[in-house]
Amino acid sequence: MSTVSLTYREAIALALADAMDDDPDVLCLGEDIGAAGGVFKTTEGLFERFGGERVRDTPISEQAIVGTALGAAVTGLRPVAELMFADFAGVAFDQIANQVAKYRYMSGGQADVPITIRMASGAGLGFAAQHSQATENWFLNVPGLHIVVPATPADVYGLLRTAIDSNDPVLVFEHKALFTQRGDVEPGRSVPLGVAEVVRTGGDVTVVATQFMRWRSLEAAEALETEGVQVEVIDPRTLSPLDLDTIVTSVERTGRLVCVQESPPAGGWGATVIAGVVELAFDRLDAPPILVASDATPVPYAGAMEDRWMPSAERIADAVRRSAEH
Amino acid sequence: MTAAELSTDRLLDAHRSMLEIRAFEDEVARLFLQNLVRGSTHLYQGQEAVAVGACMALRHGDTMTCTYRGHGAVLAMGAPADRSLAEILGKADGLCGGKGGSMHLTDVGHGALGSFAVVGAHLPFACGAALTSVTKDTGAVSLAFFGDGATNIGAFHEALNLAAVWRLPVIFMCENNLYGEYSPLASTTPVSRLASRADAYAMASHQVDGNDVVAVHAVTARAVERARSGDGPTFIEALTYRHRGHSRSDPNAYRPDGELEQWLERDPIVVSEQTLKDRGAASAAELATMRDRSQIWIDEISARVLAWPEPDLAARFDDVVA
Numbered sequence: 001m002s003t004v005s006l007t008y009r010e011a012i013a014l015a016l017a018d019a020m021d022d023d024p025d026v027l028c029l030g031e032d033i034g035a036a037g038g039v040f041k042t043t044e045g046l047f048e049r050f051g052g053e054r055v056r057d058t059p060i061s062e063q064a065i066v067g068t069a070l071g072a073a074v075t076g077l078r079p080v081a082e083l084m085f086a087d088f089a090g091v092a093f094d095q096i097a098n099q100v101a102k103y104r105y106m107s108g109g110q111a112d113v114p115i116t117i118r119m120a121s122g123a124g125l126g127f128a129a130q131h132s133q134a135t136e137n138w139f140l141n142v143p144g145l146h147i148v149v150p151a152t153p154a155d156v157y158g159l160l161r162t163a164i165d166s167n168d169p170v171l172v173f174e175h176k177a178l179f180t181q182r183g184d185v186e187p188g189r190s191v192p193l194g195v196a197e198v199v200r201t202g203g204d205v206t207v208v209a210t211q212f213m214r215w216r217s218l219e220a221a222e223a224l225e226t227e228g229v230q231v232e233v234i235d236p237r238t239l240s241p242l243d244l245d246t247i248v249t250s251v252e253r254t255g256r257l258v259c260v261q262e263s264p265p266a267g268g269w270g271a272t273v274i275a276g277v278v279e280l281a282f283d284r285l286d287a288p289p290i291l292v293a294s295d296a297t298p299v300p301y302a303g304a305m306e307d308r309w310m311p312s313a314e315r316i317a318d319a320v321r322r323s324a325e326h
Numbered sequence: 327m328t329a330a331e332l333s334t335d336r337l338l339d340a341h342r343s344m345l346e347i348r349a350f351e352d353e354v355a356r357l358f359l360q361n362l363v364r365g366s367t368h369l370y371q372g373q374e375a376v377a378v379g380a381c382m383a384l385r386h387g388d389t390m391t392c393t394y395r396g397h398g399a400v401l402a403m404g405a406p407a408d409r410s411l412a413e414i415l416g417k418a419d420g421l422c423g424g425k426g427g428s429m430h431l432t433d434v435g436h437g438a439l440g441s442f443a444v445v446g447a448h449l450p451f452a453c454g455a456a457l458t459s460v461t462k463d464t465g466a467v468s469l470a471f472f473g474d475g476a477t478n479i480g481a482f483h484e485a486l487n488l489a490a491v492w493r494l495p496v497i498f499m500c501e502n503n504l505y506g507e508y509s510p511l512a513s514t515t516p517v518s519r520l521a522s523r524a525d526a527y528a529m530a531s532h533q534v535d536g537n538d539v540v541a542v543h544a545v546t547a548r549a550v551e552r553a554r555s556g557d558g559p560t561f562i563e564a565l566t567y568r569h570r571g572h573s574r575s576d577p578n579a580y581r582p583d584g585e586l587e588q589w590l591e592r593d594p595i596v597v598s599e600q601t602l603k604d605r606g607a608a609s610a611a612e613l614a615t616m617r618d619r620s621q622i623w624i625d626e627i628s629a630r631v632l633a634w635p636e637p638d639l640a641a642r643f644d645d646v647v648a
Contacts, residue, residue: 064450064484071454098444107432108422109645143646167648
């Protein structure tokens, strides 16, 4: 099939439209996703095309949005719930962590739970502490959820299609700083869960990064190339399931690992990747693994403060140099 | 007689069903004291008329969600008693393969979509089942049981609001048993008539004697009819009383003297026996035989289920994801 050039935001809207076209049981619900087209325009055109019964505007009620989607999923629909900001997952935390994630298990597998929960995530746009967090790490410790963190238009399209087709709950984190990112998308092509992408090959240091940090890591890799350091950049694309094999295989070659995470360091996927690599490939490491993370503070508002909060290409490059020189 | 009124044959069924739930719960209590039931268990003695009366108003395809005090409601939906007891005992052939236990009895095949153990958390879920009904135009009704305590939690208000604004076919069945865990209602809730909470959502509401199975059935049947004809949700407050404590650790010290005794006179089984006698449907001797039969029924089930195998440990990794 031919490819089309789309922004990340357009790729989201296309994935939702294609999923709704393919399956009459797919239904979207969320705040201002219908007539308004979504505050980030990620549902633009859907209401006009599919109507208010399938593109449902909800009250500002995150627990009701997620819980209703769960009940609908268990009884035969394939709902796609939107939380306007990933921070608001906090309002629906019980629904996601206790209800959605555990329904299949507690019932002994009596029903499928085909629910997708989309949320706009990430810092860099001056939204301050309650509208900027990348909250995927909150859910890493909850079995029963798939966690998807796409960085490109093709990945957000393909992973959304997979999420909606999946018979399990999938949390899809859509990074706000990537909405205008443009790239080629092949309509109809889904991206499987648990398959990392080796974005750039290099033999000296393995860098693992997701979403906005993938792009900053690539920037750092280009700069380091001129210094003669060859960086391999891996984007896991999905954190649960996590493709640790691809990362371990790379580290077995480079002997060096840097994880880059846009959130505070404690209890996150970066630490999980490092723990996995240390356990599986300790003898192959030539340097201690490094976690480049945000500061352990809420996301600050002021431009310079927020810039400093997020790992920069320079900080990533410094970490890679430290690893290479060890 | 209108459709909302229970015929004598159906009242006999309802009575038998309440007796079975009572016998089942007494047996769970007995097994609990033998340390055969893990964790905690929340018993339903005293509230049987609510589950039985309401579930009898449903038809095949309708769904039910309930709380961790849910044995009665799940049985009232037709879940097999042996597999229900087996789940409470953590057996391999329990309804949920031993992974859910007393607080999570679920039988999707019988429309019992789940027993939820975070207060009020299932009310949005009930809206979701109703959304499927509306979207697929199946006519199915979604019945949700919850306690008086749930009317103070956020999910309750979000769910009632959404159900009202989308006119979803949900029946919110509030079992007001006067206590949220150990706290009397008045100490936690500024309104005494919980049905009035529906007014804030422009939702139809009723109060009913929750110990009278005929009355519970009638009010539910009317709400079901409303829901099926597209007139939206109904809130029903069933006034009832739990004979036992909240859970295993309950000291039961909060009840005023004489309160339990007063409610025991209005035991739903006693009330139903009186109705059957009044209708000339059963003699005192026949009613006594029914009680004895329910005991024989549960004794046979319990003896059989206790011998069932424990779960295979490898199964603990199943059903996390598809």
